Amino acid sequence: MAEIKSFVYINRKAPHGTIYALESLEVVLIGAAFDQQVKLIFMDDGVYQLTKNQDPEGIGMKNFSKTYAALGDYDITEIYIDQESLEQRGLSIDDLQELVYEDEDDDWKEKSSMRLVSREQLASVIDSADVLLNF
Template identity: 70%
Template sequence: MASKRFLYINRKAPHGTVYALESLEVVLIGAAFEQDVSLAFIDDGVYQLMRNQDTTAIGSKNFSPTYKALGDYDVSKIYVEQESLETRGLSKDDLMPLTYEDEDDDWAEKDSIHIVSGAELAEIIEQQDVILNF
């Protein structure tokens, strides 16, 4: 079966609605299908990758550590929109580090997160076969 390019676009905050959690569940299940997978985080979706999340006060599950497993699932292309970060007074330092081991480079540990402009993200979107918006 030919592989397709899947892009998951995450647009919502990690809590308040269930979209972020259930999007991550699709990504993890989808990883078993050996497709070409990318993730994009835009608008409030950038909050999904904030470091040091603590959900104790709202009583919902803190699923943010799961993002760190994405590299082990061969999900290593994670795009975060620059403008969405800036609008919210955030920078890459506010995000948790996400890495993967590059099998083509002696398993060197590399950064999965790429900060891209909206225009660059538009080009990435243009290259996809399947786009899932959550």
Template identity: 65%
Template structure:
């Protein structure tokens, strides 16, 4: 493990959750990466916004519903989650259609706070510009 270096990592999720394995394997990278104590953000754009859709059911497709795992991100101190507003709009989705991902804020008496920020594309572009490492899945 590497000490004393903190970089800004952004994981960009662009694919729907079950059509391909990108979403599942990207989540595995985020969870493993959390152990390295970097400054981590996760963005969901294009069909990637479907990864955070609440009430997912995979009963008809014989695949594991891994969406509950996103709830663990807060415990892994992955608390900066950005969802592209235009991608939601294009798909007829709103913030209410997404899972309620939260974390406990140590600096605020462990108050439960939402990890999700809905952002527009200009804000996302700025976010990407600030990163040291952008991993796109």
């Protein structure tokens, strides 16, 4: 399996209410072991997956939002947030947890993985995918 493909995961649903966010994260983390190029998109209600201070205890669900902070350790360094989706929901990038990675080509400097993008930019990210997984 020497070939490297570009995997783009689109996350469109709220973290709770359906299982898609959690089962998407499970694919992303396991897929990371395959040394493929991985990009994540959060749009529509999917932007809620990254909001800070989640506390789903009241609905009896596990708070898996902390797991996103590990994405950098899995060499997932390109995380695209749809600006329009944030604005439609009265959110800004400051409402989301900051996801970072350590750049091995730059003395392991900590850098942000978050890229706030327009719909037009999202289209080109989606267009770059060899494999598109929509959750």
